[in-house]
Amino acid sequence: MNLTLNINGTAHSVDIVEGELLLDVLRRLGFTSVREGCGVGACGSCTVLVDGHSVSSCLTLSSRCAGTEIQTSEGLGKDNPVVRAFVAEGALQCGYCIPGFVMMATELLSENLHPDEKDVADHLEGNICRCGTYPEIVKAVLAAASGIPK
Amino acid sequence: MTSEVFSGESYDGNAVGQSWRRANSESKVLGTFRYTADLPVPKCLYLGVHRASQPHASIVNIDAEGAMAIPGVVKVITGADLYDALGEKMLTGPAFSDQPPIAWQRVRYVGEPVAVVLATDLATARAAADEIYVEYQDMAPVLDIDAALEGHDYVHDELRPSVVFQDLRQLMGKRNTNINYEYNLNRGDSEHAHKTAATTVNGEFWTPPTSHVAIELFSASAWTEETHLELVSTTQTPSYVRQAIATMLNLRLNQVRVRTLGLGGSFGSKMYDRLEPLVAAIAWTQKLPVRLELTREETFVLTTRHGVAVSSRMSADSDGNIVAATADVRYDTGAYADIGPRIAAKSGMVACGPYRIENAKIRSRCIYTNKPSAGPFRGFGVPQVTWSHESLIDDLARELGEDPAGFRKRNLLREGDVAPIGTVMHSADFIGCLDAVTEAIGWNEPLERREGDWKWGRGVAVGIKAVLTPTVSNAVLQLNQDASATLLISTVEMGQGSDTIMAQIVADVLNLGPERVRVVNPDTDVTPYDTITAGSRSTYHTGNAVKMAAETMRDKLIEIAAKQMGVSPSDCKLTAGGVLSSSSQRLISLEDLIMSEFGAAGTTMTAEANFTTEWIPYDKETGQSTKITEHWFAGAAAAELAVDARTGRIRIRHLAVAGDVGRAINPALVKQQLIGGAIMGMGHALFDEIVFDNGQMVNGTLLDYQLPSIKDMPEKLTPIIVENPHRTGPFGAKGVGETGLIPIAPAIANAVRDAIGIRITTLPLTPERVLTALANQGK
Ligand code: FES
Ligand code: FES
Numbered sequence: 001m002n003l004t005l006n007i008n009g010t011a012h013s014v015d016i017v018e019g020e021l022l023l024d025v026l027r028r029l030g031f032t033s034v035r036e037g038c039g040v041g042a043c044g045s046c047t048v049l050v051d052g053h054s055v056s057s058c059l060t061l062s063s064r065c066a067g068t069e070i071q072t073s074e075g076l077g078k079d080n081p082v083v084r085a086f087v088a089e090g091a092l093q094c095g096y097c098i099p100g101f102v103m104m105a106t107e108l109l110s111e112n113l114h115p116d117e118k119d120v121a122d123h124l125e126g127n128i129c130r131c132g133t134y135p136e137i138v139k140a141v142l143a144a145a146s147g148i149p150k
Numbered sequence: 151m152t153s154e155v156f157s158g159e160s161y162d163g164n165a166v167g168q169s170w171r172r173a174n175s176e177s178k179v180l181g182t183f184r185y186t187a188d189l190p191v192p193k194c195l196y197l198g199v200h201r202a203s204q205p206h207a208s209i210v211n212i213d214a215e216g217a218m219a220i221p222g223v224v225k226v227i228t229g230a231d232l233y234d235a236l237g238e239k240m241l242t243g244p245a246f247s248d249q250p251p252i253a254w255q256r257v258r259y260v261g262e263p264v265a266v267v268l269a270t271d272l273a274t275a276r277a278a279a280d281e282i283y284v285e286y287q288d289m290a291p292v293l294d295i296d297a298a299l300e301g302h303d304y305v306h307d308e309l310r311p312s313v314v315f316q317d318l319r320q321l322m323g324k325r326n327t328n329i330n331y332e333y334n335l336n337r338g339d340s341e342h343a344h345k346t347a348a349t350t351v352n353g354e355f356w357t358p359p360t361s362h363v364a365i366e367l368f369s370a371s372a373w374t375e376e377t378h379l380e381l382v383s384t385t386q387t388p389s390y391v392r393q394a395i396a397t398m399l400n401l402r403l404n405q406v407r408v409r410t411l412g413l414g415g416s417f418g419s420k421m422y423d424r425l426e427p428l429v430a431a432i433a434w435t436q437k438l439p440v441r442l443e444l445t446r447e448e449t450f451v452l453t454t455r456h457g458v459a460v461s462s463r464m465s466a467d468s469d470g471n472i473v474a475a476t477a478d479v480r481y482d483t484g485a486y487a488d489i490g491p492r493i494a495a496k497s498g499m500v501a502c503g504p505y506r507i508e509n510a511k512i513r514s515r516c517i518y519t520n521k522p523s524a525g526p527f528r529g530f531g532v533p534q535v536t537w538s539h540e541s542l543i544d545d546l547a548r549e550l551g552e553d554p555a556g557f558r559k560r561n562l563l564r565e566g567d568v569a570p571i572g573t574v575m576h577s578a579d580f581i582g583c584l585d586a587v588t589e590a591i592g593w594n595e596p597l598e599r600r601e602g603d604w605k606w607g608r609g610v611a612v613g614i615k616a617v618l619t620p621t622v623s624n625a626v627l628q629l630n631q632d633a634s635a636t637l638l639i640s641t642v643e644m645g646q647g648s649d650t651i652m653a654q655i656v657a658d659v660l661n662l663g664p665e666r667v668r669v670v671n672p673d674t675d676v677t678p679y680d681t682i683t684a685g686s687r688s689t690y691h692t693g694n695a696v697k698m699a700a701e702t703m704r705d706k707l708i709e710i711a712a713k714q715m716g717v718s719p720s721d722c723k724l725t726a727g728g729v730l731s732s733s734s735q736r737l738i739s740l741e742d743l744i745m746s747e748f749g750a751a752g753t754t755m756t757a758e759a760n761f762t763t764e765w766i767p768y769d770k771e772t773g774q775s776t777k778i779t780e781h782w783f784a785g786a787a788a789a790e791l792a793v794d795a796r797t798g799r800i801r802i803r804h805l806a807v808a809g810d811v812g813r814a815i816n817p818a819l820v821k822q823q824l825i826g827g828a829i830m831g832m833g834h835a836l837f838d839e840i841v842f843d844n845g846q847m848v849n850g851t852l853l854d855y856q857l858p859s860i861k862d863m864p865e866k867l868t869p870i871i872v873e874n875p876h877r878t879g880p881f882g883a884k885g886v887g888e889t890g891l892i893p894i895a896p897a898i899a900n901a902v903r904d905a906i907g908i909r910i911t912t913l914p915l916t917p918e919r920v921l922t923a924l925a926n927q928g929k
Contacts, residue, residue, distance in 0.1 A: 017273075032188050033181020035414070037365040038446045038852035045365050073181040086179040090171065090818055093826055094645025095178030096365045096414025102179060125861045128852070130363050130415050131645045132829030133822070134860045135867055 003066050007031065008075025016062050022048070023057035026072065033073040033099035037128070044127030047100040048072050054107045071106075073099035082106050085144035086137075093131035100127050105141045113148050115141070165657035166881045169818035170664055173649040174412070186384045186411045187443070191371040194441035195224055197429070198267040198275030199448065200282040202257035205293070205520040205845030206305070207286035209255060212265050216281035222274040226282065227266045227432055229254030235435040239398050244390065244422045246330060246487035247312045249523065251428035257286070258305055258485035259522050260846045261451030266432065268440060291520040291845050295459055295480045298328035298517045305485055305518035317767065318491060330483070331491035331516040333498050335773030337570050338509030343474035347465030351545040355538040356912045357895075359457040359482065360838040361450055361850075362527055363857055364644075366414025368449055370425035372432070373439030378405040381430055385410050386420045386642045386683045392674045394423055395430045406430075408674045413644035417830070418526035419453050420644075421684055422489060450850035454840055455527035456493065457482040458534035460501065464542045470550055472543070472561045475570070477501035479514040479535055486523035490516040496616060497531030499773060502570050503539035504580050504614035504784065505561045510570040512773065520845050528830065529888045530685055532615045533895065537913060540611035540896030545909060554900065555588050555610050555788075562612065565874075572774035575782065577876040577884070580612050583786035583808040586870040590806035591788045599905075604792040604801070607905025612786045613892030616779035617885070618685040619765040624678035625695035626758045627656060627703055631751055633740040635662060640672045640680035641692045645826075646887050647819040648688050652696050654815055655880060659700035660707075661726045678758070686783060686885030689815065691761055693880040698759035706757060710747050711738050781876055784810040785889035787828065787897035789864075793905045795924060798917030800836060800902065802864035809889035810872040813882035817871060824869035824890035831894025833858040836914050 005012045005025070012029055023046045026034040034057055037045035041056040048057050049071040076083050082105050085091070092098045101124060108115055108123040115123070120141045129137065177183040214226040229252040232240045240254070241247045252263045265282050269275035290303040298305070308325045311318035321330070344350055370383035379401065385391050388408040396406045413420060425442050433440050444452065462477040479498045483490030498514020547557035562580040563569055588594075588610060599606050626638040635656055643649040653667035670677060680692055704724050711729035712719040721733050728739035744753055768775040791802040807828040814820040837856035841848045849855050869890070875882025895913055903909050908923045 031181075032184065035365070036367060036446075040446070040851055040853050042852035043365060073179070076180065078176055078180060083176070083179050087171070087175045090175070090822065092172065092175060092178050093647075093822055094364075094366070094413060094415040095174075095183060096185065096645075098179055099181035102181075121860045121863070125859050128363075128365060128857065128859065130365050130417070130830070130857070132826035132858070134829065134858075134863050135825060136822070137860065138863075 001063070003063060005065055005070060006068065007070045008072060020062050021058060022060040022062045022065055025062040026057060031072045031074060035096060044100040044104065045097050047103045047127065049103055049107060052107065052110060054104055073102045076102065076106065081147050082109065082144045085140040089136050089140040089143055091133055091136040091140035093133050097127060097129045101129065101137050105144065108141065109145055109148065113145065115145055117142065165654040166815050168654065169816055170650055170654055172647055172819065173653065184411055185366055185414050186382060187369040189382050189409070189411055191382055191441065192373050192439050194371055194373065194439040195268045195270060196272040196275040197440055197442040198269060198279035199263045200265040200279040202253060202260055202262040202264050204257055204286050204288055205260050206289040206291040207257050208289060209253065209257060209264065209284060210287050211285040213283040214265060217267055217278040220274060220278045220281065222270040223267055223278045224270065225268040225436070227268065228252060232431050232435065236398065236431060239400065240431060241310065242394050242398055242423045242427050243312060243487055244489045245312060245315060245318060245491040246310050248306060248310050249423065249486040251431050259520055261522055262485065263428065266428070268438065272443065292328060292518065293845055294519060295482050295517050298519050304328055305520055328518040329515050330487045330518060331494050333495040333514045333773060334771065335499055335510060335512035335571065336771065337774065340474045340476050340509040340511040343509035344463060344465045344476065347473050348468040349546065349549050350463060350465040351542055351549055352463045353538065353542050353545070353911055355460040355462065355541060357458050357534040357537050358839040358913060359454040359524060360834060361454055361840055361855060362417040362419035364415030364417055364419055367446060368420065368425055368444040368452065369442065370429045371441040372429040374433060374437055378407060379430060379434050381406065381408045381426060383408065383410060383426050384413055384420050385424065385426065386413060386416050386644060387422055388642065388672045388674055389640050389679045390422060390682060391426045395426060398427060399430065399434050406674070410642055410672050413642060416644045417528040418684060421526050421682065424452060446852055447850055450847060451522040453525040454484070454522055456490065456524040456531055456534065458531070460535060460538035462501070462538045462542050464546050466546055466550060470552055470557060470560060472505050472507050474509040475502035475507045476511045477535065477538060479512065481516045481531060482519050482521065482524065483516050484519055484521040484523040487516065488523050488525040490524060493526070493531035497535060499571050499778070500532060500614050500616065501535040501539060503543060504563045504612060506563055506567055507570050521842060522847065526684060529891050532613065533834065533892050536611070536613050536892050537896055540893060541899060541909065541911065544900045544903065555584060555593055558612060559584060571778050572776055573778045577810070577812055577874050578782035578784035579810040579872050579874045580784045580786065582872045582874065583784055583810055584610065584612055586808040586872055587786045587788035587806040590868045590870060591790045591804045593788060601792065603794050603796045605795055605905040606792045607901045607903070608788065608790045609897050609900025609902070609904055610786065610788045611893035611897035611900060613889065615783040615888060615892060617690065617781050617783065618687055619780040620763045621681035621687060621691055623680050623691040623695040623761045624758065625692065625699040626678055626756060627699040629703055629744070629755045631741060631744040631753045633662065633666065635660065635667045637667060637669045637696065638677045639669065639692055639696065640677040641688045642672050642683040646823060647816065650819060651689060651815040652692065655693055655696045656700045659697060659704055661724055686887035686889065689883050689885040690781065690879050691763065693883060695759045695761040697880040698761060699757045702759060703755065703757040706755060707740065707743060711743055714738065714743070714746060781884055783884065783889045785893055787893040789897045789901040791898065791901045791905065793902055793920060798920035798924070800915060800920070804866040804868065805832065805864040806868040806870060807890045807894065808870035808872050809886050810874050811886045812876040812879045812884035813873050814871050815881065815883050820871055820886050821869040823886045825867055827888065827890025828867060828894055829858055831891040832898065834913060835895040835898040839914050
């Protein structure tokens with residue numbers, strides 16, 4: 001079955017097999033930021049935004065995403081305030097989980113321009129960083145928010 | 151939650167000691183960075199693994215007809231097929247040659263590969279693996295350490311030590327045992343000293359098996375080229391894997407090429423024989439390109455941390471000096487030995503802690519059971535024995551009515567002291583670490599003990615670990631004509647920051663700025679031998695090789711420049727602008743220097759170095775050695791927390807962690823390692839635990855397995871760098887990958903003991919466990 005997916009503002013025409021997950025389709029298309037860490041919606045490393053809302057792409061049928069706007073972290077670009085804050089605060093170790101956190105942070109800041117520490121922790125709770133970069137991640141999200149004019 | 155990490159970056163010619171930004175930060179944040187699974191490989195057949203449903207059984211029949219009938223399935227391979235092709239050489243392992251890539255004749259744990267499907271795509275391979283039917287004849291399973299030691303059922307008919315470790319050879323062919331290694335330490339007369347001591351405490355401690363849960367899952371691809379085998383794999387030990395595969399397939403080392411890119415975490419899991427023997431054996435014997443990608447559930451049964459039981463005892467005289475310590479340590483290594491025998495020896499040996507103890511006795515055993523094989527895990531078996539000695543010494547201090555920090559301080563090993571193992575201490579500042587963490591949490595300030603149902607307490611713990619010795623590291627440094635450098639090492643970047651700090655070492659010696667040094671990904675065709683990237687060894691060992699290679703390069707540059715300028719080499723020094731002659735004040739840039747030396751743009755100069763460490767093997771009877779290790783890791787942690795007496799929940803207000811790193815090459819990255827280790831240690835204290843029921847793992851998915859999330863962070867987390875330069879460390883430096891983890895669980899448990907007056911000896915400290923302890927206390 002052929003599908004057109006809008007990913008980071010570009011239309012991609014892709015053949016999928018029935019039941020193929022968004023995670024697998026995105027990886028097949030070369031979006032390496034989308035990663036399987038658990039396959040059951042429990043780690044957040046496969047997080048993308050669909051029409052601005054975070055989803056676990058490991059649980060999302062790709063066929064359901066036709067006609068939506070899909071955003072992955074590579075689409076944010078290096079000048080994006082969240083990306084810049086993560087880099088500046090050193091909010092990464094192995095880096096594997098980080099794009100998932102970046103997407104959750106992007107969603108949070110679209111809903112809440114001035115989150116406090118607790119808001120950040122509440123919103124990012126579903127993402128696992130086994131390297132234990134949580135303190136720097138919180139700082140990075142708060143730093144990105146502080147750049148947004150009040 | 152607060153913590154201080156990044157100080158930004160600056161370059162003043164000194165790269166060492168600066169918090170350079172982590173290499174590839176931007177691409178890692180954006181997600182464009184390539185990990186091992188992203189490396190393009192030839193079109194492969196995918197492997198789907200059918201796994202054992204029984205913990206211990208002989209394989210009677212494997213029916214693969216249903217699987218073969220599925221379109222897209224090319225082949226099904228069994229252990230018998232591999233045995234026909236490879237014979238006993240298919241049995242591999244770093245300490246014992248006991249593990250087949252696919253079970254052969256017999257399965258030894260639930261989840262062991264029994265048959266492997268080759269199919270044109272991953273989904274088909276996995277679906278077909280479910281269509282294989284295996285008939286078993288059950289054997290009596292050995293489900294825990296006690297059954298393994300006391301029963302008469304054996305996981306292996308006989309012991310098969312590998313040829314790698316000399317001291318294991320005598321075990322060859324030994325039958326009727328589940329113990330694959332026993333280490334003994336005997337110093338002084340501990341029996342007598344316990345008897346005559348003023349105060350004695352005892353304990354039975356248990357740390358459960360846990361899962362590494364590196365977020366990146368395992369993958370491996372293998373295929374044959376004309377005369378050699380190519381392997382791309384998520385491994386932190388490429389040099390080891392090349393050797394193991396060459397031995398298994400009877401190939402020359404130059405017929406096996408192993409590559410890996412950065413890893414998405416590992417923590418000891420992606421080490422030694424993981425997926426590589428399986429994909430290599432199939433690719434080479436079938437002459438087919440194959441790829442294996444594990445699910446999280448498969449990763450759970452691939453390797454675990456050892457569950458460890460320790461029975462221990464510690465005694466002090468009436469002046470508060472520890473006079474004797476005894477520990478009986480039992481490592482549950484599961485169905486295959488992996489590196490367990492080394493863990494039992496090299497970690498069991500510190501089971502009495504970093505204290506001045508004249509009478510010590512340790513027995514540390516590595517024991518087979520019918521469970522998934524346990525292997526290395528950040529800390530290499532040390533956190534489990536630290537759980538024992540740091541709980542016990544706390545009880546001893548309390549028995550004596552002493553402050554637990556002050557009591558430790560009096561007894562801790564100092565510079566120049568002889569450790570219970572017989573080795574003289576150097577560059578391991580336990581007291582400095584202990585002072586730092588107690589000061590950080592305000593140890594001596596008054597504490598409000600009660601707040602409604604919350605009861606507050608403070609706890610402290612120290613940790614000691616020996617670095618793996620002997621080992622070998624090599625570095626090849628290429629200086630390019632444009633004054634950029636390419637560093638060839640086999641150290642695997644997996645989040646610890648090696649690509650960053652190795653570049654800093656080169657930059658410091660050669661006066662190159664950030665971005666001028668690139669570290670090449672491990673590739674056994676290109677990068678030289680390095681024992682392993684593990685055990686916090688890279689900063690010191692590979693770091694030394696890198697520094698020596700850079701110094702050789704510097705000397706070469708000076709020599710060439712001196713010749714070109716007609717001055718003596720001693721008149722020249724390497725500056726940020728190039729080589730400067732002091733007498734003539736002439737400066738030649740590196741670009742011009744290399745250009746005129748070779749007469750062409752784009753040329754290169756190469757320097758290389760080797761760094762190898764030696765040890766004195768321990769005495770078989772006494773376990774003593776005057777040089778058991780190249781150096782020690784020293785750390786400490788302190789916690790202030792509250793226990794909710796109603797729910798059993800634990801809330802950490804402040805966790806401070808300190809490590810003596812000799813010298814911090816990159817302070818920000820050192821702090822991140824300390825914090826990362828502390829958070830993982832907090833997981834082991836409060837959440838992490840693999841649960842088995844009759845040999846079956848019952849919580850092997852991320853929906854069921856608990857580990858720390860961002861909401862579980864302490865309110866305050868303070869990493870502290872302690873620097874006591876090591877006399878032979880590069881710039882005085884040592885590693886820090888495990889230091890932050892080792893003392894955390896006992897520090898937290900000691901604070902819980904302080905808060906509620908109960909010593910809990912089994913990890914993790916779940917709300918249920920705390921509530922049960924509180925309920926029993928009331929009885
Ligand atoms: S892979 Fe989707 S949440 Fe873990
Ligand atoms: S940075 Fe390694 S898992 Fe988060």
